[in-house]
Amino acid sequence: MDGTVLIADDDRTIRTVLTQALTRAGCRVHATGSLSQLSKWVEEGRGDLVITDVMMPDGNGIDQIPAIRQSRPDLPVIVISAQNTIVTAIRATEAAAFDYLPKPFDLPDLMARARQALSRRPRKSDLVPETPVPRDSADPAMPLIGHAPAMQALFRMVARVLNADLPVLIAGEPGTGKSIIARSFHDLSDRSERGLVVLTSADAGEDVFARVADKARGGTVIIENPAGFDQAAQARLIGLVEALEADADRMHLPRIVSTAGPDPQADMAAGRLRSDLYYRLAGVTVSVPPLRARVDDILPLAEHLLARAASQGLPERGLVEEAAAVLRAYAFPGNVRELENLMRRLALTASGPEISANEMRDALNQQSGARPVSNAASMVVSGGGGPASVANARLSDAVEVHLRRYFDLHGDELPPPGLYDRILHEIERPLLEVALDATGGNQLKCADLLGINRNTLRKKLTELNIEVTRRRKLM
Known part of the structure; x- marks a missing residue:
């Protein structure tokens, strides 16, 4: 890989990692934590x-x-952002960014995209972009945020066909959130x-x-x-x-x-949806993942929903931490709508400013009407709890309770494929957090x-987005 890469990110660790990786790949690198410095380099003609990053101390990437494309139309821009929202993906696409990646990103993936950007020249039609429509902090009825790969794939698809x-x-x-995504095709277009x-x-x-x-x-x-x-x-819809x-x-x-259920082709095969209507409506099909397929998005969504409830007067x-662990262990058959109802109820009923693990379990038990959430299972998932709570249950027993509850929540249906990897991920x-604390x-x-x-440990810390603290420095 050959060329000069300009990096702008206010996170020193990210600048260091990218500088080292790109230098090893054969590139020359200039890195800064300031957009004004980046603009100066671009105006001087530096960089290929x-x-x-998006959110910088002195502006928005x-x-x-x-402005970059106005002065240097042949200079590709890759956007990386911790703001993992559909609006960010759409704004990056509208601004004619070469690519967009959410943080934390996979370094080999970013390197592959950088290689593509350095080896490819833009089409002439790309050289004079239209000014993008400002997309500020849109706040739909259910937040379209998420770092999970399935959600990022959804955001990219929406941005491409918007x-x-x-x-x-x-x-x-x-x-x-299908209706919200459908509405975004209008509101953001x-x-x-x-x-x-x-x-x-x-x-x-x-x-x-007729009207x-x-x-x-x-x-x-x-x-x-x-x-x-x-x-x-349906016949009238076809007409x-x-x-x-x-x-x-x-x-x-x-x-x-x-909008449709999870398998519109099954609806068509069962006669619920006319095939001639289906093929008229399915020019592009966008699949929305269930919440249980993007477990790492549950806590950011919950925090967002609590903040929005507070902005509405609650x-x-x-x-x-223990309440967050209980929340992550729940399968959410009602998906984001169920999570939203849960957070609003807890905002009203919690006894203090911090929602406790017991309050979370009680709310989930009332909401699901299923087998009660196990204390042991939630303690194992969080890596927390006192000695007495853990000593009374073997790890295998706690995991079995969690798994049986997970299967029970699906009724007569089996959980989605990929259960083995999801459980190991949970x-x-x-395990890594407790071991790091212990050492x-x-x-x-x-x-x-x-x-x-x-090196395996460092890779896993990056993949799982385990935050760096004073006692837990990622070297």
Whole structure:
């Protein structure tokens, strides 16, 4: 890999790691914690690639991209950000960034993208980008945030097709936020100032369908769960789509966005969804992962929801470590909507500013009506608790309680594939955290205690995003 890379990030560790990796790969590197210094280098003509963070002490990295491309249209920019939201992904795409990666990123992945950026020249059509529409802190009814790979893939897909003239079908379980994502295709797109019509099975009359084209002229039509419409209503939907597509005035053609269950093709095979309607709606299919498939997003979502509840007049609350562990161990069959209801209830009912583990268990037991959450299981997951709570239960017993509850929550259905890796991932984090605490943050001692190579330990700390503290320094 050959070229000069400009790095802008206020995290000294990230600057050091990237500088070392890119230098070993054969690049020349200039690194700074300031956007103003980055701008100076760009204006001086330095650099063949920019890697920039978003939130910097002196500005926003994405906001700098139009100026960079104005003065240096052949200079690719890779955005890295800890703000793992759909708005960040869309803004990076609108600003014509070469690529976008969430933090913590996989170093080999970033290196591969840097290699692509250095070896590829932009198309002429890329050289004069439009000024992106500002996307500030959008706060939808359910937050579209997440670092999990499945959510990042979703964000990338939405950003890529946000302004395309293709119908979109959003598939997922109830409560995952499908309606919010459908709404984002309107609110965050260049159609946001035009009409929006939402159709449900309750709006199945012919007179309603007849007025849709005028109401959504040049805007968006959202069809909520077309498989829930009766056959006659589905036939009218087909007629509506055909009528819209036949309109000679293509500039005023509304975009169609639909929501569906987790497997719309199964709905089609079972006769619940007409095949001729499905193929008209599924120009692009976007799958929304269930919350249990992105466990690491649960706590950031919970904290966001508690903060939003406080902004709406409810008491300010936080989570003690043990309560957070109980929350992570729960499978959330109701997905983000269930989590939102839980956080609002706890914001109202908690006895103090910090929600305790017992309050969390009680709320989850009331909410699920299933087998009570085990004290032993939650203590094992968190790596916390007093000696008495842990001494009364073997690790295998606690894990078995957790697993049986997890299976019970799925009723007669089996959990999603990949259970083995998910369970190992759940155990690995507390194991590393407790071992680090026991060794005072000394990684060499911790690796020896665990019986693994120190480089393996460092890699796992990075992969699991275990925070660096004074007692736990990542060298």
